[in-house]
Amino acid sequence: MTPLPDCYCPVDGTRVAAESFAWCCPVCRGPLDLDFAPTPAPLKSLGGRVNSLWRYTEVLPLPTPSISLGEGRTPLVELEDGVAAKLDFLMPTLSFKDRGAVLLTELALRLKPREVVADSSGNAGTSIAAYCARAGLPCTVYVPAGTSPKKLEQIGAHGARVHVVDGDREAAARAAREKADEPEVFYASHVFNPFFLHGTKTYVHELWEDLGGRLPDVLVLPVGNGTLLLGAALAVAELYTAGLIERRPALYAVQAEAVAPLAHAWQEGAGDLVDATATAPTFAEGIAIPRPPRARQILRAVRDSGGRFLTVTEDQIREAQLDLASRGLYVESTGVVSWAAVREGELGARGAVVPLCGAGLKTGLAAGTGPSGG
Template sequence: MILRRCLRCPRRFGRVPAPWRCAGCGGPLDFEFTPPAEALRDLFHSSPSSREGIGRWLPALPLEEPDDLISRGEGGTPLVEDAFRGVRVRLLLDYLNPTGSYKDRGAAVMVADLRRQRGRYLVEDSSGNAGAALALYATAVRRTAVIFVPAGTSEGKLRLIQSFRRPSVVECEGPTAAAARQQAASRAQVESRRRRRIYASHVWQPAFRHGVKTAAYEIASALGRPAPAAVVFPAGNGVLALGLALGFSDLHAAGLLDRPPLLIGVQAAACAPLARAFSKAAGMRRAAEERGETACEGIRVATPPLEREVVAAVAASGGKMLTVKEHQARAALDGLWKRGYAVELTSAVVTAVLTRYALRWRRRFDSLGLEGPLVGILTGSGLKGDGGKSLRAHHAKPR
């Protein structure tokens, strides 16, 4: 049996039934699991076509029963080449996953893990993408998803969630969008205490992070050596940061990377708790802030519960947390759609940062002997969310 251990205290827990957080200190859990190095090396060098998507990495996932994984084609997304400010970069198009976000990777593995637990209803709180992912995979294993969302969630995301097998969607109000998001999390946790409910949280369930780590495997496998110098991604709760750190750590331990890449998380300046916490921990100047609320709903999280772990993971990689203002994100979104990337506003914070810093970073990395490319992750599709709305708002602004 693969046990769970607390990341903040010495406690360990069995798997069935398993708590979603430490019963002692309330900290997050992870599995006592290390992928077999030889198996991971074989998978790393195998042809992706031999086992598509995240199923390719099945021996590196902490599942008691591999057959519990029900795939709907998640993972195996394209890693394409593009240029920003004359610097060649790679973009992982994870918005091309089944429900249009990277969260399908995590939801597939999380639902596989939870299938062994008693509970007909899988409860989640989400701004939309995680809810859609859970609804899909809950349907695949004939469970019912109960999704708590903040009021104002994109209509396209709500319609997608409701398209699956009889999900229950509860909209939560709040004085601000960020407060409504926090209310959704609180109500989901209360709901999960009811009989036959399981808190299938993309933030708290450790199996979700192990699903997300397959993005790191795929980036490194596609590039070979040298490994990427840095990976840039949006950060809300910071789950993607933790998944990437886990994946690159696995590869480094197996001797497949000389060094893990720098992790560079990007937040909206109007909602940047992780960036502020990182700046404070590093003794740096306070991250830039912006008044008002951000329209980047995928990263609109005011109080990320795993802040401590996310900041530590980014710092350990040698990376940083950056912020982007609303007008910069909207301009970047406009540029992405004109290049043919149909993403949501949240994804655009990545290329807003690449446009601003890619040339400076490339020169610095070259001076340090870091020859690998810069990689950006485009996490969410604009076809179901705010893409068109954000573009209209951008073009409606007075010039």
């Protein structure tokens, strides 16, 4: 069996063996990164490989999949005025979270836990539940009150135990982490576990291949906990370091105006979260995260790329969802925020690509006042 790269704390450098059940830095309790700097394969070598994200095996810390559902390789379609959309809502569980969930579950299989736990407002929990079902691993997903009934139904259909926490998204996370501290429990955290980020980075590796060995000038990405943006930053760094792209695209991070702690910190010129900002209900429940644990990394990644933060209103989210539906693309309200931001600005002229991250069937059309989640 191929050895796994170790994890380390990006704050204090503490190292943690990847093959342990530790889910955070034992010193500061913060998220971990992976001691892994792979070299991507050149474009010409990808032809004829498996048609899933596992075709990028050189950049994945787990190179031998056993539970793949064919995740990845989602279509890239033109929208308008030089803006393209990557249809990640066409993944096996209908969201981009499958990219990271398959790696977390592959890791769990190696560790042989007595239980897998996750916390989620829906999509990440659904992905973990599906891949645990595929792997034959017992799974419990902690969700906040107010989670979409359709997402709860999907999690339960995969055989996972759904634990509804009386509270918000952060309350669900606290409950899951308390359980994760028990012996032989694997915390399949899409926030704390770096293996997840090395799954989401395949979004950019696919873009690079789809565009014939280049990347667009701008990547516009929804940000709550930042797992897609940080994965994108990893992939950009890998491709640039290997000399496979000439310049790095700017990362534009989009938050709902109702819950925008990172955008607020950016406006203040801060390198970390500033004093708590007011929040309100939002249609974009999947990115409604008041205190993202990887805030410093997200802010630094955007700044280093030459990008910036954007916010969108509830009306803009609703209008963007309806606009995409009129184009034949039914996307959940969280998954349309990047398109909402592009519609309001001038990014199209710079060749932007937006991810459509989750299927509309998960939440339905935005109407009235949206619930707050994350």
